Amino acid sequence: MRKFFPVDSLARDSRFNQITMRQSQADPRTVLVGTDAKQRPNSNRLTPQRPDASDRARGLMHGIFVGEIQALEGAGRTCFDFETGAGDSTDNVPFALKLDMARQAWDEARHVEISVKLSEWMGTEIGQYAENTVLFEAACSTDPVLRLAGVNRALEGLAIDVFTTMKEFGDIAGDPYLEFCEDWMLADEVTHVKMGSDWLRRITENDPERRKKALEFQSVVDKIFSFGGTRSDSDESPIGLARRFRELAGFSDDEVEDIATVSLAALEERKAFAARARADAVDQFSAS
Amino acid sequence: MTVTVAPQEFKFVQFDAAHIARIGEQLTQLLAIDRPVHIEVDETTPLGRVAVELGDTITVRVQSGAFEDSRKPREQSEANTSVNLGRALLRARDRLQGGFGEAPADSDLSLRQVAAWETYCVGRLARLGLQVNEQRWRYNFRNRHGFSDVSDIAFDQIWASDGLTWGELEAISTAGAEGAAEGATRP
Numbered sequence: 001m002r003k004f005f006p007v008d009s010l011a012r013d014s015r016f017n018q019i020t021m022r023q024s025q026a027d028p029r030t031v032l033v034g035t036d037a038k039q040r041p042n043s044n045r046l047t048p049q050r051p052d053a054s055d056r057a058r059g060l061m062h063g064i065f066v067g068e069i070q071a072l073e074g075a076g077r078t079c080f081d082f083e084t085g086a087g088d089s090t091d092n093v094p095f096a097l098k099l100d101m102a103r104q105a106w107d108e109a110r111h112v113e114i115s116v117k118l119s120e121w122m123g124t125e126i127g128q129y130a131e132n133t134v135l136f137e138a139a140c141s142t143d144p145v146l147r148l149a150g151v152n153r154a155l156e157g158l159a160i161d162v163f164t165t166m167k168e169f170g171d172i173a174g175d176p177y178l179e180f181c182e183d184w185m186l187a188d189e190v191t192h193v194k195m196g197s198d199w200l201r202r203i204t205e206n207d208p209e210r211r212k213k214a215l216e217f218q219s220v221v222d223k224i225f226s227f228g229g230t231r232s233d234s235d236e237s238p239i240g241l242a243r244r245f246r247e248l249a250g251f252s253d254d255e256v257e258d259i260a261t262v263s264l265a266a267l268e269e270r271k272a273f274a275a276r277a278r279a280d281a282v283d284q285f286s287a288s
Numbered sequence: 289m290t291v292t293v294a295p296q297e298f299k300f301v302q303f304d305a306a307h308i309a310r311i312g313e314q315l316t317q318l319l320a321i322d323r324p325v326h327i328e329v330d331e332t333t334p335l336g337r338v339a340v341e342l343g344d345t346i347t348v349r350v351q352s353g354a355f356e357d358s359r360k361p362r363e364q365s366e367a368n369t370s371v372n373l374g375r376a377l378l379r380a381r382d383r384l385q386g387g388f389g390e391a392p393a394d395s396d397l398s399l400r401q402v403a404a405w406e407t408y409c410v411g412r413l414a415r416l417g418l419q420v421n422e423q424r425w426r427y428n429f430r431n432r433h434g435f436s437d438v439s440d441i442a443f444d445q446i447w448a449s450d451g452l453t454w455g456e457l458e459a460i461s462t463a464g465a466e467g468a469a470e471g472a473t474r475p
Binding site: 125 | 299300301331332333334335336337352358359360361362399402421422423424425426427428430431434435468
């Protein structure tokens, strides 16, 4: 079986349309900037009070669904891509880490099934929204420690924020299934983040340089996973930062503050990028 | 009836004004709309709101997300264009044909009232042969009326109805929401 599977070879049927983060970010349309401030909503946070709440929730649920597929694929690859060993170099990992990744793959498979059922409940078809493949890209690193930092700490950390937002949405809207399912999946994500944090510390205990590199990678992934401002403490972001659950997952206060800062920076960068993309689109149109 | 579209060329999305106009013409015929329709697309936002202004011409103001293919961002979806334009035109027709004189202005409708009216419009569009996902609209209705058997009964009644007045629509919707509030929760 092939090792180190590239993102463009992920197995999907014809229902899915995959897009990259670059394609997603190239969209000059945004609610964050624009000439008419009155047309912009006061808050972009996903709550049932939004007029488009149902459709936004359905879109986010589909994003969770494809994210779970990619998380399953990533955890599965980590079980297989590396030899079993002491974890003292980039080509091997301890057997117990593989067991944790196998357990995570099992959890993610269950989450995929739950997400499919929730999507049906909400009136969404499989593949109805574009699949952003950025999540699996973080699971393609050749260093397992970077995968733990990028996937378990950054990606699963984002999952904590997303599930918390969706759970609150279900609670306020009175949707018993959504709230219940998100709560159960949230509990698993807290465990996945903790597994990543524990293994990161253990494997790099005597290798501060490797730990530093992994944490830098995590910071980069955190910024990317902020989806250009989709997740931050600001009401301009649809998804908030779930500080309490992050604390339970083993993030220190300083780490949570760092993520909050990075996320806000990503939001500001997204606004600046959108403003530039708008200007470019107008220029290109005028020149044609 | 004539259908005009603005802008004629799009900068931010790959929409086709002529295609939108063709869909609009088919819908005006299908729905027996009695006056010209002007469609204004705001391509600067990915949101999907649709607003209608009534006069000698029906003006439909659409945010680009309403006509977009969610599988292929920035590309146009014929199905979404048809359904979202169709429900706007049906709402306009309801107001113009009578029976909806007591209905508040669009900007004064509550989220519950909007959900009920949308259900009424999309149910009729489904019977006219347009491709819709009933469960999507049921979920929207439940979000505004409560997740209960009583609200589901109200949804089914509205979805299957033709020729309702605003008073009848509002009565079914209110009963659905009150039933949920009384704790008639799903088992």
